[in-house]
Amino acid sequence: MQIVVCLKQIPDLQQIRIKRDTREPVLEGLPFLLGDMDKNALEEAVRIVEQRGGKVTALALGSPKLRDTIKEALAMGADEALLLIDPAFADSDTMTTAKILAKAIEKREYDLILCGEGSTDNYSGQVPSRLAEILGLPQVTYVRQLEFTEGGLRATRDMEEALEIVEVSLPALVSVTSEISEPRLPSLIQILKAAKKPLQEWTSEDLALSAHEVGKEASSLEVISNLAPEQERKNITLEGEVDEVVEQLTDAFTREGVIAR
Amino acid sequence: MAEILVFSEKDEIAFELLSKGRELKEELCLGLAAALLGQEVEGRSSQYFSYGAEKVYLGESALWVDFYVETYAQALQRVAEEGGAQILLLGSTKRGKELASRVAQKLGAGCITDVIGLRLEGDGLVADRYALGGNTVASEVIKTERKVIAVMPKTFEAFPLEDGEGQTVHLDLELPEPRVRVVERRPKEGEAVNVEEAEVLVCIGRGLGAEEDLEMIWELAQALGAEVGCTKTLASDFGWLSEERIVGLSGKKCNPRLYVGIGISGQIQHTVGILGSKIIVAINNDPQAPIFKIADYGIVGDLYEVVPRLAERLTPP
Numbered sequence: 163m164q165i166v167v168c169l170k171q172i173p174d175l176q177q178i179r180i181k182r183d184t185r186e187p188v189l190e191g192l193p194f195l196l197g198d199m200d201k202n203a204l205e206e207a208v209r210i211v212e213q214r215g216g217k218v219t220a221l222a223l224g225s226p227k228l229r230d231t232i233k234e235a236l237a238m239g240a241d242e243a244l245l246l247i248d249p250a251f252a253d254s255d256t257m258t259t260a261k262i263l264a265k266a267i268e269k270r271e272y273d274l275i276l277c278g279e280g281s282t283d284n285y286s287g288q289v290p291s292r293l294a295e296i297l298g299l300p301q302v303t304y305v306r307q308l309e310f311t312e313g314g315l316r317a318t319r320d321m322e323e324a325l326e327i328v329e330v331s332l333p334a335l336v337s338v339t340s341e342i343s344e345p346r347l348p349s350l351i352q353i354l355k356a357a358k359k360p361l362q363e364w365t366s367e368d369l370a371l372s373a374h375e376v377g378k379e380a381s382s383l384e385v386i387s388n389l390a391p392e393q394e395r396k397n398i399t400l401e402g403e404v405d406e407v408v409e410q411l412t413d414a415f416t417r418e419g420v421i422a423r
Numbered sequence: 424m425a426e427i428l429v430f431s432e433k434d435e436i437a438f439e440l441l442s443k444g445r446e447l448k449e450e451l452c453l454g455l456a457a458a459l460l461g462q463e464v465e466g467r468s469s470q471y472f473s474y475g476a477e478k479v480y481l482g483e484s485a486l487w488v489d490f491y492v493e494t495y496a497q498a499l500q501r502v503a504e505e506g507g508a509q510i511l512l513l514g515s516t517k518r519g520k521e522l523a524s525r526v527a528q529k530l531g532a533g534c535i536t537d538v539i540g541l542r543l544e545g546d547g548l549v550a551d552r553y554a555l556g557g558n559t560v561a562s563e564v565i566k567t568e569r570k571v572i573a574v575m576p577k578t579f580e581a582f583p584l585e586d587g588e589g590q591t592v593h594l595d596l597e598l599p600e601p602r603v604r605v606v607e608r609r610p611k612e613g614e615a616v617n618v619e620e621a622e623v624l625v626c627i628g629r630g631l632g633a634e635e636d637l638e639m640i641w642e643l644a645q646a647l648g649a650e651v652g653c654t655k656t657l658a659s660d661f662g663w664l665s666e667e668r669i670v671g672l673s674g675k676k677c678n679p680r681l682y683v684g685i686g687i688s689g690q691i692q693h694t695v696g697i698l699g700s701k702i703i704v705a706i707n708n709d710p711q712a713p714i715f716k717i718a719d720y721g722i723v724g725d726l727y728e729v730v731p732r733l734a735e736r737l738t739p740p
């Protein structure tokens with residue numbers, strides 16, 4: 163079983179700072195992490211290969227920082243990493259990202275492509291669908307449980323009103339939700355071993371993509387602003403003994419007219 | 424005439440999109456059409472006309488029993504190309520999101536999903552969506568000629584016209600058999616709960632030590648006439664409450680008059696779901712908890728002391 167897992171590196175959003183005056187996010191200097199659900203996908207892939215044999219390739223597109231970020235994927239059990247790094251790739255949108263990833267995947271043999279349902283930062287969920295379309299694959303999204311059958315896969319999709327059990331033959335593209343797995347914390351030995359695993363890098367040239375087919379120039383979207391939403395809040399801290407704060411709060415409820423009584 | 428094409432697998436969302444489409448089509452000088460794909464759909468077209476569709480594309484096919492995204496994307500691609508759709512407005516449900524992306528790829532179009540606001544600025548259509556994990560709202564325009572936009576349910580209000588008439592176009596679709604087969608559908612034991620509509624919402628987080636202690640949360644909710652919501656942890660990880668009650672990025676977006684967050688740290692993935700609240704109250708024993716930054720009233724204290732006292736105070740003797 164050859165599995166390609168697509169992973170995105172994302173600045174640690176817990177540490178993000180918002181400029182008070184302009185409401186702009188400050189991303190400089192934030193450490194990069196792998197996307198949460200991407201890690202769920204990777205964990206699932208590693209488990210499958212542990213049980214059935216095969217190989218897990220961690221595929222990622224991003225800045226040179228990826229060389230560091232991807233180590234976690236190798237430590238978690240990916241057999242090799244394939245990094246797509248090129249200044250020309252910067253500011254790629256979902257459409258160009260899918261295009262670049264697809265070019266890389268096409269150069270590989272695979273049975274299954276696994277992605278997270280959405281990225282931790284933008285959660286747009288577009289890359290899995292777009293990838294499946296480019297590669298001409300059937301897609302099974304929002305998967306919280308995966309089993310193998312004679313001819314392919316049986317997957318449980320987590321839809322709004324129902325769990326939907328579906329079957330598909332391979333090759334296929336599957337996107338997963340966080341319920342599918344609990345990403346393992348690699349041991350020290352695994353971390354050390356990861357350093358010796360094969361890591362390959364490709365640029366736009368390796369993928370036969372010209373500079374105007376990728377990155378900002380080829381992007382289908384333009385971001386005109388990206389600011390923290392305005393929140394005008396009173397920020398009143400109620401202080402005192404429990405009885406006093408409770409009294410102050412009920413007074414506030416009445417004053418604000420927020421509860422009917 | 425070039426047109427705006429509306430589709431959602433949920434009629435009520437299609438009506439919201441049509442209502443917004445009526446406003447956009449005037450300004451953009453476009454037609455307004457909708458696609459109805461499914462089994463026995465013809466009877467529903469009159470309702471679509473009453474929400475402003477000038478044209479309804481009807482696709483009846485036995486293949487529509489199960490929603491398979493590729494088949495729907497193929498059908499929509501055809502409708503969009505033949506009808507000259509410039510803007511595709513879809514619902515940002517789970518199915519809608521994957522469909523939007525797949526049809527956008529087929530059309531070589533840019534796409535924005537999870538849209539929470541849409542407006543015309545200059546000549547361009549600007550869509551708002553949460554970005555950076557909910558820390559920011561990004562306003563984006565699509566640069567490709569065709570644009571695919573998936574809008575969150577309930578973003579626009581659906582309002583019918585007094586009278587609405589239009590043209591029906593029967594589609595003659597030849598579609599391949601779906602490559603994904605649905606073998607079973609297990610309805611979620613959907614509690615009939617609607618935290619989005621609640622006027623008063625009490626939300627509980629991981630600060631709660633044990634499932635039994637939910638009792639006192641229910642008591643407070645009752646005293647406040649509130650619905651109970653929760654963070655993802657309590658539903659998805661602990662299973663103490665149903666997933667219907669999750670508030671936030673992957674749960675419900677709520678606009679209550681009063682939100683009371685108890686034992687909730689205020690991670691952005693939760694708080695994006697409550698920004699529309701009129702008054703935010705937070706009860707947390709950690710003065711540094713981020714939720715206090717977005718609260719109107721904060722109580723730094725142990726929920727086990729505060730909640731019962733508050734419930735008691737609010738319950739008429």
Ligand SMILES: Cc1cc2nc3c(=O)[nH]c(=O)nc-3n(C[C@H](O)[C@H](O)[C@H](O)COP(=O)(O)OP(=O)(O)OC[C@H]3O[C@@H](n4cnc5c(N)ncnc54)[C@H](O)[C@@H]3O)c2cc1C
Binds near residue numbers: 654671673685706724
């Ligand atoms: C892609 C993605 C999507 C997500 N979507 C959602 C979503 O839609 N909704 C959601 O809620 N989360 C979501 N999450 C999870 C989110 O990041 C947080 O993990 C979650 O909201 C935290 O829940 P919490 O506040 O209950 O727990 P914690 O962060 O653990 O906070 C518990 C709080 O309780 C306080 N506390 C402890 N004991 C007491 C006491 N005795 N009295 C008073 N206070 C006490 C603590 O000080 C702490 O602040 C998502 C995460 C990801 C990655």
